[in-house]
Amino acid sequence: MATKFRLVLLGFGNVAQGLAKVLVSKREDLRRKFGFDYKIVAVADIAKGSIMNNSGLDLGRLLSLAREKGSITGYPGGLKDLSSVETIRKADANVLVESTWTNLKDGEPGLTHIRTALNRGLHVVTTNKGPIALAYHKLAALAKRKGCHLRFEGTVLSGTPIISLATELMAGSRINSIRGILNGTTNYILGEMENGRTYAEALRTAQHLGYAEANPSGDVGGWDPAAKITILANVLMGGKVKLTEVKREGITEITPNDIRDARSMGRRVKLVARAYQEKGEIKAQVVPERVPESDLLSHVSGVLNAVILSTDVQPDIAIVGPGAGADSAGYALLSDMLALNRVL
């Protein structure tokens, strides 16, 4: 019998390596508990090289190579130097694991990877926000036409399962509105500013700790949470929100004075993402707000993230957890595959 999950990994950075670690360490456990069995048939990464072997690759060995050499081309045997698209086309795989870098301009190269895979009849699990924020409805329709599953739990709140929570566990509820803290970097910086640091100092610490990138504009300009609230608005509320139309204010203009003012009113400045209905349309925004202490969001601190869902059937439900981190995002990919495993 063919192995149930035959995987192509496009992208073999921290997230895919986080997945690889848990796949290796839990292999027996996953097989015994869930009948989840896998084989890696190809790995391709723009920096680390590519390799394909339809008989299966040793994931532990790939991990060592990536860590020690920064390249997987030293792996013995197999087909090398295929492009990522050729890899999808030639691999004897049934699932694409897409974790290449997020591009919020046109979604590439992830968008092409996902389209190519779905067109070939592969299921797709991804942590790549670009394609889902920019083209969710089209990709979902394509997946449906091809009888494939497209899952992307890790695109929002990383390994904290907000998307499955809303679409599966809360199926039968109508989500009327969404509020959340969707970016850990900015939440960390705002917290440091509460502790008396300036914006510049707090940003430097965040960069030092690896929370913020050298060019931090995706986070502090609000693009990252804007992409995430676009995904939530479109997936959970059926919106037609375009990322470029999300009302978006970052935290670069927040001063220590603003923070103190808010504290003196018993409030905290938080970068709050919202999705809501207005005149029959779903809208989304990311704007710094002065959140009162009675609001759970005011107590979501550091790099934690949170989402609060308002529905038609019961009081609000909130989920709080990690919003980033390679292990957490890698685990999101596993949880998507375990969800596939329940229905395939």
Added chain:
Amino acid sequence: MATKFRLVLLGFGNVAQGLAKVLVSKREDLRRKFGFDYKIVAVADIAKGSIMNNSGLDLGRLLSLAREKGSITGYPGGLKDLSSVETIRKADANVLVESTWTNLKDGEPGLTHIRTALNRGLHVVTTNKGPIALAYHKLAALAKRKGCHLRFEGTVLSGTPIISLATELMAGSRINSIRGILNGTTNYILGEMENGRTYAEALRTAQHLGYAEANPSGDVGGWDPAAKITILANVLMGGKVKLTEVKREGITEITPNDIRDARSMGRRVKLVARAYQEKGEIKAQVVPERVPESDLLSHVSGVLNAVILSTDVQPDIAIVGPGAGADSAGYALLSDMLALNRVL
């Protein structure tokens, strides 16, 4: 083709009526979105009477009768006066919806209802804590032997889906420990005491608002959260916890002084339920704790409940939401049936 969900409702109190309301109001929506189609073949309630008609009963009419007359025996036609066990045996049903009262001594009559149904090959969805707290492993084994599903999302945190979150969305994680606020009544009373009320005053208000019962010992003595943490420990962590062996302290001895003392240390008194490992064994306890402000649990106020899960793969994940309420518990029963609908 036979209707996919042919339901017997045992118990037709507030929770079952909460379910009935959402089943009636969302009938078309559920059919269209999920292919979820149902028929009520029998309803039995110790106070309101019983009725069975394998051709189907009008749920809206049963709801009106229950509300207006407090009895459903005026429903035209059908078989009346069957016992609940006879109802399970004679109904042309495939799912038992069990929402009779919780009995933490011996689980009856719910335990017999659930056993009888599983033995007849019916799937079971229930909000009844008694049978699950006292006999989870036996009932799960019986369900497995009979090829049936046993779901009980509403036994803990009501319509806030903690059980499916851990067992389905976080499948592949090992739950190492659990902390939570699992009882809204005591959390409300402790909050009122923070606002300056005595225990007796706060309890009276809670009774007035319908949060606490005339005999409040199940809540204030910690039995209700003890039953819930027993369920979480046994279901999510594979424990063999016995309810009677849970270390249990209620809030009846908490004084306004205790509350003030805690506040002066920047802490709040909360009735915290915990499940954890000790010498290779899973243990559970319910004890008032002084929770620091840095802990999310200290900000779970009023009748809200929360659970925090610690796992082996990523930082803690918390879910916060309603822990009680008829509509919320009724919705939990629907969510259990929608989960069945995905796999049947």
